[in-house]
Amino acid sequence: EAEGVFYVSTIIGQHNNKPVRFKLTTESSKQLVFENKNNDFPKKIIYTRITNDSLVINISGIQQGKNSSESYPMKRE
Numbered sequence: 001e002a003e004g005v006f007y008v009s010t011i012i013g014q015h016n017n018k019p020v021r022f023k024l025t026t027e028s029s030k031q032l033v034f035e036n037k038n039n040d041f042p043k044k045i046i047y048t049r050i051t052n053d054s055l056v057i058n059i060s061g062i063q064q065g066k067n068s069s070e071s072y073p074m075k076r077e
Contacts, residue, residue, distance in 0.1 A: 003023070004023050004024055005023070005024040005027075006021045006022060006023055006024065006034070007021075007022040007024070007034040007045060008020070008021050008022070009022070020036060020039055021036060022034035022035060022036045022039075022042075022044075022045055023035060023036065029049075030048060030049045031046065031047065031048045031049070032046070032047045033045075033046050033047075034046075039061065040061055040062050040063070041059075041061035041062055041063045041068060042059035042060055042061040043060060043061035043062070044058075044059070044060045044061065045057065045058070045059050046058040046059075046060075050073075053075060053076040054073065054074065054075040054076070055073075055074050056071055056072065056073050056074070057071070057072040057074065058070070058071050058072075059072075
């Protein structure tokens with residue numbers, strides 16, 4: 001888009017089933033960082049390439065009034 005690159009997610013049952021946009025804020029050969037400071041959780045989504053066939057997705061934000069984060073390692077088979 002003219003404003004930049006966005007990751008857009010729609011989760012049924014959340015945000016009135018409307019998409020939530022996360023703007024690409026940092027980009028390198030090994031990492032992409034998307035942020036939406038107005039969203040509670042996640043506020044930040046980080047994709048980090050570990051090897052050519054694996055990556056880790058880290059999501060972070062506020063859940064139940066506390067800082068929270070989750071990691072999802074993924075590997076191509």
